[in-house]
Amino acid sequence: MTIARHFITTAALVLALANSDFALAKPEAETTERNKQFIAQAFQQWTAGGGTFFQDVLSPDVVWTIKGTSPAAGTYRGRDVFIKQAVAPFAARLSSFVKPTVNDIWADGNDVVVYWDGAGVAADGAPYNNSFVWIFRMQDLRATEVIAFLDLTQYDAVINRIPLDKQGYTQGSNQQHP
Template sequence: MRAAPWLHARRAFAIALLAAAGACAAAPDMPADTGTNRQLVDAAFQRWAAGGSGFFNELLHEDVTWTIAGSGPSAGTYRGRQAFIDRAVAPFVARLASPIKPVARQVWADGEHVIVRWDGEATAADGQPYRNSYVWIFRMRGGRAIEATAFLDLAAYDDVLRRVPARR
């Protein structure tokens, strides 16, 4: 005996519902840019760890707002990529014998936000090691960080700025 046409339609509908439910379970509900943003930031860190020097120019939007959280002399907010580089990055780099190298990192993303927990190592110009742990939180737009908040041991960072004269 042949099944009624409505029974075929009902079975097809049930199969479609099950397939849709399986697809939803396989792909969690997350914004489409989550994976892209995570991948962009992780790739920039990989290049930096491999010896690249263009991390900030590559990842930061020119109008980024970068905040260093805390209460030390280096805490504060920098408006614009160049202001951040000139006032926070360059004075620190001028006191190092070797560039900071990310040696370990974890990256998480949710939509436009990417969180990176990383450890960095360098040698200061006075020969002393510099080690610090960081958490950077980026808000991405168009493949670039438009906002960043940095958490780090400001005492270690400020010690290098205080202790080591800037190289010219």
């Protein structure tokens, strides 16, 4: 094989590999953008007053992990378990739902990271403000895994300050929350 032919063969091989990498990168970029847009839209709907964020975003068998050392920290297996054990007890102690303000969203393939601030009002009238980082692992536009970082002292303060009766009502309230 002549040097010229070797050079042409090598160049053709490099070009073929480059084209195959490009072909693989395009679907990855599409996946990244699709997942990022899905999560961004879900947060926009939540901000606008939509109350179905967790049902819309989480797969039924999601594994949600809250990092930290609070009693609320840990791993929740399943959307219904997470809502029942972490979301509902907190929401029952609020007079207004937490409204998110997204600061930034990053995505890479099936991973989406959202940095956001939340503001609401507790049932006792005190403001609730917190900052969050949620890391979503997506599959078919549903989160199958989520890792959540937040100031759990703020969450725990609401839980500990506002008792619920046996039916899940805040004291002096006639409404049961989800």
